[in-house]
Amino acid sequence: MKLEFLILGKNESILPILLRLVNADENWNAIAFTDEHLAQEHFLNNKIDMVLLSSAIEDHVEKEFTSFCLKNNPDVEVIEHFGGGSGLLRSEILHRLHLKGKL
Template sequence: MKKLEFLILGKNEPILEILVRLVNANEDWHAAGFSNEETAKDYFNQNLLDIVLLSSGIESEVEMQTFFKAQQPDIEIILHYGGGSGLLQSEIYEALEERRKRKLYENHA
C-alpha cells in the first residue's frame, strides 16, 4: 500500500517538528515539513501529495491554498492551529473521509 504523502507548512519551528513527528508516527503516512513558503512550493511542484497541512504563522494562507489547489485540484488542505495530537488525527481522518466521498460521487456521477 502506498503511503499517504503530506506537506506541512508552518512558521513555528518547534510546532512544525512536532506535527511532522506525529504524522510520521503513522506507518502509512509520510510528512515533509517546511517553514518557508517558496521551499514548500518547490517541494509541492516536484511531488504528488495527498494532504497539505497548514499550521500557524503563515501570512499568505489564502494564496498558498489557491496555489496548491491550482496545481493539484484533488489535494486535501487541512488548517491546523493546535489542539493536540488527537485533534490532528481527527482532522486528517475527516479530510480522508471527505476525499473518499468525493471520489465515490465522481465515480457515480
C-alpha cells in the first residue's frame, strides 16, 4: 500500500523537485498545492498519510493548515521541510514513519 503525501508550498519552483523526490520511492505518492484552500479540499476528500509544508508559506497559514489537518485526521504526520537536500527530506520522512511504527 502506498503512502499518500500532500505537499503545500508557495515557491512554485521547489514543488516539482519535492514531487520528484517523494514520488521516487515506489511506495510513496505525492500531490502538491500552492493554494491552501485547494489543499484542504483535497485533504478532506482523500486519505493523506503525510503532509509536507514547504517554503514561502506565511506563518499564520502554516499554523492554520497544520491545525486543520490534525483536527480532521489526528494520525496524519505534518513535516515542515524548508530545504537541506533530498537526503534530509527522505531522512525526515523515514524518521517519522519509524516513530509511528510504519517501518
